[in-house]
Every structure is written in C-alpha cells, then in structure tokens.
Amino acid sequence: MVALTDPTLATAAPPDRLSRARRLHGLLALLLVVVALTSLTVGATGVQLWDVAGKLLHGDELSAMERVVLLDIRLPRLAMGLAVGAALAVSGAVMQGLFRNPLADPGIVGVSAGAGLGAILAIVLGGLLPPALAFLPGPYLVPVAAFLGGWVTTLLLYRVATRRGHTSVATMLLAGIALGALTGAVSGVLVYMADDTQLRDLTFWGLGSLAGASWTKLAVALPVIAVSLAGAVLLGRALNALALGEATAAHIGIPVQRMKRLAILCVAAATGAAVAVSGGIGFIGIVVPHLLRLASGPDHRALLVNAALLGAALLLVADMISRVVVAPAELPIGIVTAVLGAPVFLWILLRQRGVVDL
Amino acid sequence: MNRRSVLALTLCSAAYLALGGLGAAILPAQAARGEADTLAIGGSVTEIVYALGQQHRLIARDTTSTFPPEAQALPDVGYMRALSPEGVLSVSPDLILSEEGAGPPETLEVLEEAHIPFITVPGGFDAESVAAKIRAVGDALEVPDEAEDLARQVTGQIEAAQTRAQEHGGAPKRVLFVLSAQGGRLMGAGDDTGAAAIIAMAGGVNALEGVTGYKPLSDEAAAAAAPDVILMMDRGGDHGASADELFALPALAVTPAAETRSLVQMDGLKLLGFGPRTGEAVSELAAALYGS
Numbered sequence: 001m002v003a004l005t006d007p008t009l010a011t012a013a014p015p016d017r018l019s020r021a022r023r024l025h026g027l028l029a030l031l032l033v034v035v036a037l038t039s040l041t042v043g044a045t046g047v048q049l050w051d052v053a054g055k056l057l058h059g060d061e062l063s064a065m066e067r068v069v070l071l072d073i074r075l076p077r078l079a080m081g082l083a084v085g086a087a088l089a090v091s092g093a094v095m096q097g098l099f100r101n102p103l104a105d106p107g108i109v110g111v112s113a114g115a116g117l118g119a120i121l122a123i124v125l126g127g128l129l130p131p132a133l134a135f136l137p138g139p140y141l142v143p144v145a146a147f148l149g150g151w152v153t154t155l156l157l158y159r160v161a162t163r164r165g166h167t168s169v170a171t172m173l174l175a176g177i178a179l180g181a182l183t184g185a186v187s188g189v190l191v192y193m194a195d196d197t198q199l200r201d202l203t204f205w206g207l208g209s210l211a212g213a214s215w216t217k218l219a220v221a222l223p224v225i226a227v228s229l230a231g232a233v234l235l236g237r238a239l240n241a242l243a244l245g246e247a248t249a250a251h252i253g254i255p256v257q258r259m260k261r262l263a264i265l266c267v268a269a270a271t272g273a274a275v276a277v278s279g280g281i282g283f284i285g286i287v288v289p290h291l292l293r294l295a296s297g298p299d300h301r302a303l304l305v306n307a308a309l310l311g312a313a314l315l316l317v318a319d320m321i322s323r324v325v326v327a328p329a330e331l332p333i334g335i336v337t338a339v340l341g342a343p344v345f346l347w348i349l350l351r352q353r354g355v356v357d358l
Numbered sequence: 359m360n361r362r363s364v365l366a367l368t369l370c371s372a373a374y375l376a377l378g379g380l381g382a383a384i385l386p387a388q389a390a391r392g393e394a395d396t397l398a399i400g401g402s403v404t405e406i407v408y409a410l411g412q413q414h415r416l417i418a419r420d421t422t423s424t425f426p427p428e429a430q431a432l433p434d435v436g437y438m439r440a441l442s443p444e445g446v447l448s449v450s451p452d453l454i455l456s457e458e459g460a461g462p463p464e465t466l467e468v469l470e471e472a473h474i475p476f477i478t479v480p481g482g483f484d485a486e487s488v489a490a491k492i493r494a495v496g497d498a499l500e501v502p503d504e505a506e507d508l509a510r511q512v513t514g515q516i517e518a519a520q521t522r523a524q525e526h527g528g529a530p531k532r533v534l535f536v537l538s539a540q541g542g543r544l545m546g547a548g549d550d551t552g553a554a555a556i557i558a559m560a561g562g563v564n565a566l567e568g569v570t571g572y573k574p575l576s577d578e579a580a581a582a583a584a585p586d587v588i589l590m591m592d593r594g595g596d597h598g599a600s601a602d603e604l605f606a607l608p609a610l611a612v613t614p615a616a617e618t619r620s621l622v623q624m625d626g627l628k629l630l631g632f633g634p635r636t637g638e639a640v641s642e643l644a645a646a647l648y649g650s
Contacts, residue, residue: 044448065447068472073444195571196537197439197459204440211442212464328418328445329436 021302024295028309032082035313035320039078042320044327045069072214080213081319082312083225084278087270089311090304092285093292094232097239097300098263099169105285106271109264110153110176110183115275116206117183118149123201124190142205143217143276150272153179158264167260207332208279210319221273228269229308235263236301243298281334283341284311290348314340396499397449399438400457402633403479404429406495407455409634410504418449425627425635443468455498457481481632483555485516488632508634515637516559523561523644531647533562534585534615537572542607544575546583552630557589560643580609587647588615591626622646 041049047069055062062070091106099108106112122145157179161172194202238259241249250256274281288311292303318336325331394417398404404423407416418433420441435445438457443465446454454474458481460466469476479494481487489509496505535553537545547553548569557564565585566575575583588604605616615621624642628635 044442044445045450046448064472065450068468069444069447072468072471073447192574200437200439201461204437209440211440212462214464214467217464323442323444326436328442328448329421329434330440330442330445332440 017297018299018302021292021296021299021306024292024302024306025309028306028313032309032313032316035316036078036082039081039316039320040070040074043069043074043323076213076215076218077210077319078316079218079222080210080277081316083218083222084210084274084281085284085312085315086229086308087225087274087311088281088284088315089288089307090229090232091267091271091274092311093289093300093303093307094235094239094263094267095285096289097235097242098260099173100243101173102290103286106267108173108176109268110157110179111150111268111271112275112280113176113180113183114153115146115150115272116280117153117187118145118147119205119276119279120187120190120202121145121149123205124194124198140216143221146276147272150275151268153183154264154268154272158261165257167257167264169260172264204332205279206334208281208334208337209322209330209332210278210315211323211330212277217277221277224273225270228266228273231262232266232270233304233308235259235266236299236304239263239300239304279332279334281315281337283337283345284315287341287344287348288314291344294348294351395452397435397446397451397454398423398456399435399441399454399460400479401425401627402491402631403455403457403495405627405631405633405635406492406508407499409508410492410496410499410501412499412501415499417451422627425625425631441465447472447474453477453498455479455495483552483632484559485513485520485636488516488634488636489513491633512634512637516640519637519640519644520559520561523559523640523648526561526644526648528648530561530563531586532565532584532614533557533587533589533647534565534580534583534613535589536604537591539590539604539607542609544580544607544609545572546575546580547572552632553589555632556629556636556639556643559640560647562587562643562647575609577607577609581612583613585613585615586618587620587622588613589622589624589629589643591629592623593626 037049045065047066049070052062052066052070055066088106092104095104095106095108096102098104119142122142126141126145157172157175158167160175161168191199191202238249238254238256241252241254242256242259244252246256271285289303289307292306292310296302296306315333315337318333318340322331322333322336393414396407396415397418398407398416399420399422401422401424404416404419405425407413408426408429413428416429416432418435419429420438421434421436422438423429423432433449435449436442439459439461441460441462446465446469451474454469454476456476456478458478460478466476477494477498479491479498482490489512492509492512493502493505496502496508499505535547535551535557537547537553539545546566546569547564548566548571549564550570551572554564565583566573566579588610590604601619601621604610604621605619610616622643624639624646627633628639629643
C-alpha cells in the first residue's frame, strides 16, 4: 500500500480529502440503516418487519411466531452482525496501520489462531471436564474458551515482543507466525482425536455463522466489543503519525509504546469477542479498510469510523445472503464473505499494480 | 466526494435492496398443509415415518434424510447439527422428530422459546435400538400399534438375518469399512461405530480393532489390518473404476482383499442408518461376504 507509507499523504492529507472522508460517514450510516432494516425483514419465514410495525402501531398483539422470529432470532442476529462486522473491520484497519503492512489482518496478533485453538479444545475435550468445572452450560463453553484462547495468545505474543518497555512490531509478527504454527499443530492433534460428529462441529465453527446469536451471548460480547472499538477509534491521530515511522511519531509527541499497547489490547478484545460468538469469518478485516482507502484516502481519523460502518453493513449483507440462498437451510457466512471478499481483494491488488484499470 | 463514488454507492445500495427483494421472492411458499405438521430430522427417522405410512404428516426434512426418494421432494432445512432457527420455523412445524445429536444448542433454545415440541428419538447400533426408535416415532405420531407391528417385523428381520449370517460355516471374514479414500488417505471405522456394529451383525469381524471411532489410517496400519473385504458407501457412479483405484493404493495393495478384489459397496443410509432397512442391510452384506 503506497499511500499508507507515503508520509505526505498520511499526515498532511489535504483538507478536502479529510472532509470528503467525513462526508462518507453520513452516506455509510445511511447505507447501514437501510441494510439493517432489510435484514430485519428478510428471512426464511414470511415474517415482514412492516406488518409487525403496523401491528405495533395499531396496538395489536403479535403472534407468537412473529415475536420469536423478530425478537429472538432476527434482532439479536442483527445486533451481533453489527458488532462483529464493525469489530473485524476496525481491527483490520488498526492492525494495518500499526504494522504498516497492508496485508495485516486482525488475526496477525494471534487472536484468531488462539481463539481457534480454544474453540477446538472446548469442542473436542469439553465432555471430559470434571463435573465440578462444568459449571458453564454447553452452548457457552465454546465461546468462552475461544475468547480466552485468543486473549492468552495475544498477551503471550505481546510479552515475547516487548523488551525493556519497547514492543518490536516485527518480532511480534514473526513470533505470531511461530505461535500460529504451534497452535495449528495442537489443533491438528485434537482434530485427530475428534470423533466424526465433533469433526462436523469443527468444520462448521471454522466457517463461521451468526445463526447462534442470542441475547445472553450479546450481553457478554457487546460491551467488550463496544469499549474496545471506542478505544480503537481514538487512535486515529496516533496511527497517522505512526505511518511516518516510530521515531518520527515519538518526536511529534505521540506516546508510541502506550499507543501500541492500547491498539493491540483493543484488537485482541474486539476480535476475540467477535470470533468467540461467530466463529471464523474472513476477509472483512482486509477488504473493508482497503476499499475505504481507495474511496477516501488513508487518514485514520475518518477511516476507522468508516470501517466500522462499512464492516457492519457488509457483514449484514453477507448474513442475509447466507440465510436466503439455500432457505430454509443456511450457508455458513464464512463461505459468503470469502466468495465476496476474495475477488474484491484480488481486484484491489491488481489495480494497485496497474494491471487492471477500472 | 466525487460523482463516481456517489454513483458506486448508489449502485451498491440498489444491489442490496434488490437482494432483499429477491430474498423475499424466493422464500418457500406456504403450500396447503393438510395434516402435515412434522419436521423429521435424521435419515432413519424419516425412513421410519415412511415405513409407518405416515408420510402425509411430513412437511420438511433435513439433509441426511435421503430415503425413500420421495422424501427428497420435501423442503430441506439443512444439516442436522447446524440447523438455523429461522429456517426451521419457516416450515411451521407443530412437531419436530429428531435423531440424537441435532443442534446447535442455540437453535434448540429458540425452538423451545417458540413452544414447538421437540422429540429426540434414542439411537444405538442393534436390533433393540432400532425397535426403540420405531416405537418412539410411533408414540410421537400417535400410531403406537402400527409402530409396535413394524418394530416386531423389523426386529424379526434383523434377527433372522443375523442368524442366517452366522450359518456360512467358514472362517469369519475380516472387513474394513472405509469411510473415504480422499487423495489416497483412508478413513477407517474402529470400534463403537455403526459400521463395526453392522459388520458384526453380518457375521464379519471388524478388521480395525483397538481404535475407537472413524480414524485416518496410515498405509501400514491398513496393511496390518489385513482385511479380506473392503466395505464402502455407494456414492453412485462407475464402481469398477473406483475398485481399480482403491486396490492400487499402497495401503491396500498387499491386503487379502486386493488379491480377491473384494469390494462391497452399499447405500450409506441403509448400511449405517439403523432404521427399517437394517435387516435388509445385514442380509445384503452377509450375502456379499459369504455368498447367499
């Protein structure tokens, strides 16, 4: 990504460019509202948002079906899609800024690998927990294990990469690859031990889904994601300065070490919570920030907010596709985001290399 | 913001909206239901419903319900361990009849919230379990007498087939059930699997002892298992070609099965479903192993 490392663009974005990016806020917010309303009204059952709204206005009783579909299925699913989409896209943008590498995605700090290991552990060995420890009801064991796995892995990486109060981003990247290989190996052993129903569960977990959305899960995941996203969005100015290099950023007066720690912890928390409730959903964290940089430049002050809005909207669209194309069955959402995301990503790459000019 | 990006965003929004409209348009129309009110989850449960003559009660099925072929005309709510709550609700079942292991738990919670009776039919790999399954389905559909008859008939068939299977007089054959041979890597069935159970019922010996569940096999382990016969699920298509490929694999080339080119392929749901066709499966497998 040329623009990211080019100091003239990153810090001194021309004023009209920043304001243009800010004007995009409104447009994306509008898009998000439209998508959100559509997602409330699209689904395998014929329940329509408008009918329900009409009934509510007239003070009529909702049927049990309408209540369950809207309040227990679509609404938590919508909230989860918003939170997870925003979390993944913002985390991606922050990581790309922090590592000054356009290929960085939220998984780069080890969250995804760790969360995957946690989930696999819970699925394969969950049944072996001694009764005294099995206080977690079944459905919540996997998300909790995934979150802890992601969190522990990130803290471990952070420790490894931090020497005398200075975190080396390069060490973190390389240690992340090593740790990824290690968690991959452990996961492999567990996959070998799994029986065939557990194997099916593992496959579906890896493909991601918002179908497991429930108010209980949201009550835990939403605050974590909201707080860490708020923290991440505050990093805009510091990330801009960091594009000039760590030394320069420090000279400008950015507390580089504190900012790195905040960024890594925010991303670990947001992505960890997102992966825990929805499984592995790829490409949102890479495609969304890149699209936005193309549309309105690399200024993180606007980029992070736009990423939250577009990430949420995109994930909701992917979710609608996943629940409509094979209705009444459902396609795992990770398949949809990969099918939508991979060609777009390729197009971005080719465009930047000047192969395609669209 | 320039005109181009406004245009692009407008186009995107239009596409999203069109998508929403499309979704609403292709939703399964609510057909005239008549008596139909039951969602069957699990291939053997669906088979039992048909065997009881209660197919007019079915409104939908899951992906694993592939027999009888008529069942495939019913709407498919997805794979039994990854059911989507709204997909299940969309077929408006008043009763859900399921094999063990349906999920995920979040979906079951929502269904409970919607007050839809959910009956889990017990599983197991022997004649008694098949009878228990049939009785459970019969009770749920309120046809206990028919179920009792069917259960007796099916148990009788299975027991008769088992007895006949032991009468071949020769040494029992070692059978290796191969779940898949993707890329030359064999996935074999160990103890505690439906495959091991049906092999034993048909008078064979499971070649893969001391392993539990379905496991990937190394070439040496497969050779050491020394199967006389390879048993696989029949996925249709040209059998001859797949036998050639199979016995060319280093894992199987040195086994007794390769010498005699003994490959048995059977319908997967019949073989491993433990439903009304299990007696038939035992006879068929025994005939394939020892000749009729």
